[in-house]
Amino acid sequence: xASRKTKKKEGGAKRAARASSNVFSNFxxxxxxxxxxxxxxxxQNRDGFIDKEDLKDTYASLGKTNVxxxxxxxxxxxxxxxxxxxxxxxxxxxxxxxTDGEETILNAFKMxxxxxxxxxxxDYIKRLMMSQGDxxxxxxxxxxxxxxxxDAAGNLDYKALCYxxxxxxxxx
Numbered sequence: 493x494a495s496r497k498t499k500k501k502e503g504g505a506k507r508a509a510r511a512s513s514n515v516f517s518n519f520x521x522x523x524x525x526x527x528x529x530x531x532x533x534x535x536q537n538r539d540g541f542i543d544k545e546d547l548k549d550t551y552a553s554l555g556k557t558n559v560x561x562x563x564x565x566x567x568x569x570x571x572x573x574x575x576x577x578x579x580x581x582x583x584x585x586x587x588x589x590x591t592d593g594e595e596t597i598l599n600a601f602k603m604x605x606x607x608x609x610x611x612x613x614x615d616y617i618k619r620l621m622m623s624q625g626d627x628x629x630x631x632x633x634x635x636x637x638x639x640x641x642x643d644a645a646g647n648l649d650y651k652a653l654c655y656x657x658x659x660x661x662x663x664x
Contacts, residue, residue, distance in 0.1 A: 515581045524581070531580050542575040544568060594658040601650040611647040 516524060534542050536549040544564045551559045571579050604612055604620065614637065621628040621636075628636070639656050641649040 515578060515585050518585045519581065527581055527584060528577065531577050540576055542568075542580065594654050597654045597657060598651065601654065605650070610651050611643070611649050614642055614646045614648050617648055617650075 519527070531542070532538075534546055534550045536546045536553075544561070547564045547567060548559060551557070568575065571583055573579060575583070601612065602608065604617070618633050621633060622630070636653070637648070640653040643649070
């Protein structure tokens with residue numbers, strides 16, 4: 493009887509490893525470490541799960557104390573269960589997998605760069621992004637420019653931006 497229990501435990505461990513290994517294979521080891529650090533910062537009570545109180549405390553630590561409970565509950569409902577680290581990775585994996593490939597994004601920018609210089613005027617791209625298709629807000633434009641190299645002439649290096657969108661911030 494003891495051997496049957498052992499086999500069940502081993503089988504369960506294999507199933508758990510197999511189920512969670514997919515999410516871990518979606519990220520590089522350095523990305524997993526960064527997500528682990530972020531998870532640890534958000535898990536304020538250090539119980540291994542992110543709950544509404546953890547989110548509330550995280551927002552408070554960032555100076556935002558007027559977050560409504562329904563906003564926090566909406567965030568938590570994005571997960572299919574309790575948010576442990578594996579679920580946290582799954583959530584980010586789902587969000588990140590929606591991003592087009594680097595080549596697709598580059599080709600979109602190249603349409604507006606007939607001379608193939610690799611950069612576009614900041615004001616020109618801002619006008620386009622705020623008036624065409626899925627229009628960006630002024631705040632979204634500022635966020636984009638904060639993570640994008642703008643040269644002294646006011647040009648956006650869209651190749652570097654595409655890299656940042658698809659791979660995350662560059663390491664220095």
